[in-house]
Amino acid sequence: MLTKKLIRGVGLAxxxxxxxxxxxxxxxxxxxxxxxxxxxxxxLSGGAAGPFGVPGRNGAELVIDAINAGxxxxxxxxxxxxxxxxEGIFFDESGxxxxxxxxxxxxxxxxxxxxxxxxxxxxxxxxxxxxxxxxKTLTIFSTCGTPRIFEESPRSYVFRSMSHATADNIxxxxxxxxxxxxxxxxTGINQNYSxxxxxxxxxxxxxxxxxxxxxxxxxxxxPKIFAGQYGTEISALSLDKSELVHSxxxxxxxxxxxxxxxxxxxxxxxxxVLTVGGAASYRLGKRMPDNIILGDRGPYGILVRxxxxxxxxxxxxxxxxxxxxYPSGPAYHYAQSILATKVAYDKAAASAGMAPTQEQVVAALxxxxxxxxxxxxxxxxxxxxxxxxxxxxxxxxxxxxxxEPALTDVKFFPAKCVMPPDGVTSVDxxxxxxxxxxxx
Numbered sequence: 266m267l268t269k270k271l272i273r274g275v276g277l278a279x280x281x282x283x284x285x286x287x288x289x290x291x292x293x294x295x296x297x298x299x300x301x302x303x304x305x306x307x308x309l310s311g312g313a314a315g316p317f318g319v320p321g322r323n324g325a326e327l328v329i330d331a332i333n334a335g336x337x338x339x340x341x342x343x344x345x346x347x348x349x350x351x352e353g354i355f356f357d358e359s360g361x362x363x364x365x366x367x368x369x370x371x372x373x374x375x376x377x378x379x380x381x382x383x384x385x386x387x388x389x390x391x392x393x394x395x396x397x398x399x400x401k402t403l404t405i406f407s408t409c410g411t412p413r414i415f416e417e418s419p420r421s422y423v424f425r426s427m428s429h430a431t432a433d434n435i436x437x438x439x440x441x442x443x444x445x446x447x448x449x450x451x452t453g454i455n456q457n458y459s460x461x462x463x464x465x466x467x468x469x470x471x472x473x474x475x476x477x478x479x480x481x482x483x484x485x486x487x488p489k490i491f492a493g494q495y496g497t498e499i500s501a502l503s504l505d506k507s508e509l510v511h512s513x514x515x516x517x518x519x520x521x522x523x524x525x526x527x528x529x530x531x532x533x534x535x536x537x538v539l540t541v542g543g544a545a546s547y548r549l550g551k552r553m554p555d556n557i558i559l560g561d562r563g564p565y566g567i568l569v570r571x572x573x574x575x576x577x578x579x580x581x582x583x584x585x586x587x588x589x590x591y592p593s594g595p596a597y598h599y600a601q602s603i604l605a606t607k608v609a610y611d612k613a614a615a616s617a618g619m620a621p622t623q624e625q626v627v628a629a630l631x632x633x634x635x636x637x638x639x640x641x642x643x644x645x646x647x648x649x650x651x652x653x654x655x656x657x658x659x660x661x662x663x664x665x666x667x668x669e670p671a672l673t674d675v676k677f678f679p680a681k682c683v684m685p686p687d688g689v690t691s692v693d694x695x696x697x698x699x700x701x702x703x704x705x
Contacts, residue, residue: 301349303329303606304372306365306383307599309357312491312517316544317385317595321407322355323588324596325382328603329353331583338575340636346607347614347621358384362392369393373400379623380405382602385515385595387411387460390425397422403609403627407602408562408595410460412691415647422627424650426605426642427598430460430513431467431691432683433540433562436656438471439683439704440558440676441509441538450507452482454498456490456518464513464540470695482507495522499529508536515541520549527554538658543567544594546661546670553670557661561594564657564677567670569597569639580638591669601637608635643680646687653680679703 305325308318329351331337335344345351354376356368365384372378381397382405384390390409397404397420404423406414410430414423441448451472455461469481482505486498499522502510510531514522519541526532532554543561546553561568569577580600584592592600609630613621616629632649635642640654659672682704685694694700 299349301346301351301379301610302354302377303351303380303382303603304354304356304376304378305599306356306358306368306381306389308359308385308516309355311359312493313359313385313515316516316520316548316593317408318358320544320593321383321385321595321599324584324592324598324600325407325603326353326355327580327584327587328600332603332607338579341576341604341607341611343611345610347610347626349610349620351606354378358386358389362386362388365389366392366396369396370400373402379403380606382606383407383599384409387413388458390414394418394420394423401623403606403623403630405602405605405630408598410562411463413459415651416690419648420650424605424630424644424652425647426602426637426644426652427563428652428654428656428680428684429691430464430540430562431685431695432653432656432678432680433513433560434464434467435471435683435695435699436658436678437511437538437540437558437560438468438475439678440658442472442475443676444558444674445509445536446476448476448479448509450480450482450505451509451511452485452502452505452507453511454486454488454495454502454522455511455513457487458490460515461487461490461513465511467691467695468511468538468540470692471699474695474698491516491518493517493521495525496529499526499531502526503529503531503534510535510537511540512537513540515544520545523549523554524552527552532557541594542661547591547593550670551663553661553663555662558658559661559672560656560658562598563594563654564640565597566592566594567672568594568657568659568675572639574636574638576636577638597639601642604637605630605633605635605642608633641680645680646684648687653684655680656683679705 307322308314380403385408387409406425412429453465455465538558540560542559543566546567609626613625613629645653656678659675662673664671
């Protein structure tokens with residue numbers, strides 16, 4: 266239904282046009298007001314809430330509030346999103362794709378949301394992408410890892426403000442090949458759905474191009490997502506002859522595996538590479554074993570805490586003051602997508618000379634490059650809709666003197682070293698020897 270606020274001051278023809286086009290037009294018209302609505306999806310219940318959802322929500326909330334108040338450092342010090350104040354609407358990502366699609370439609374068509382950001386689950390992102398294009402609503406995925414979103418179909422209103430999971434696993438394989446050139450065997454434990462299967466595939470394919478003498482185990486572990494108990498799998502990994510264990514576990518599964526594996530001595534017997542392990546480092550503290558190869562889906566969280574730029578310093582200090590802990594990877598992911606929203610609105614408003622339309626905001630973000638809190642974001646793939654950023658890995662070593670987690674041997678991998686060229690699928694690029702990769 267049309268609200269009185271929306272109808273007031275427009276002619277009969279305009280009202281008819283809005284009624285026909287539904288919620289998408291309502292969301293576009295709202296960009297002409299002094300306020301915009303940004304809906305933020307994050308896991309606020311279930312096993313992913315503590316490690317991922319809550320930090321992500323907090324990162325988004327912190328940056329929305331700062332932008333509204335004009336408290337970000339330059340070059341983002343101007344108040345608002347193209348001058349407009351943003352209202353943040355936070356909701357739970359739990360419940361599966363069908364629920365998320367229904368919630369998305371409700372937010373856009375009934376509540377007049379202008380921008381939707383967030384999402385961790387790859388299944389949710391895949392299901393929502395065509396809906397976002399149907400409703401013509403700017404949607405920025407903060408975290409979800411599947412490369413399928415832009416590799417399988419072009420998108421008009423959907424963006425992702427960070428690299429996808431291929432970068433995580435290519436970088437992990439490069440790090441392992443460089444640090445352990447004499448590796449003879451490796452195995453893996455990954456969740457049994459597309460995220461875990463694709464993560465293992467990309468790691469395995471890349472490592473084979475770097476070290477063909479290292480052999481993958483025939484006894485890989487693919488437990489059900491959010492299984493929570495991994496005694497059987499840990500026993501199998503311990504008995505496997507492979508020296509290295511790869512895992513893309515995230516959320517509660519990651520923390521459970523680290524705690525249970527540590528208690529069983531797994532990480533003293535094997536070298537582990539945890540591609541999303543950084544998300545758990547601050548929460549686990551001393552319970553995170555030393556000598557684990559750790560990633561955080563890019564140069565985020567514990568992998569950027571010493572990057573002393575004005576923007577990153579502000580983010581770390583403001584986050585810690587407000588929430589009592591350092592920002593983890595998910596906090597950075599979500600904060601980065603809010604910053605991308607500001608970049609798009611500011612650029613569109615400056616070009617239009619007035620409050621921009623939805624299409625102008627989308628066009629402004631397409632192909633944009635901007636400095637984020639911890640890295641440069643380049644919307645280089647997916648016809649300007651998919652970001653590439655550098656990747657990073659290090660080895661855990663708890664800092665007893667400071668009383669906090671730390672890393673040694675941190676290495677950064679340029680974006681064009683770990684992400685394929687535009688128009689080339691991740692699998693084809695890896696199988697083709699990653700031609701054109703720039704890793705120096």
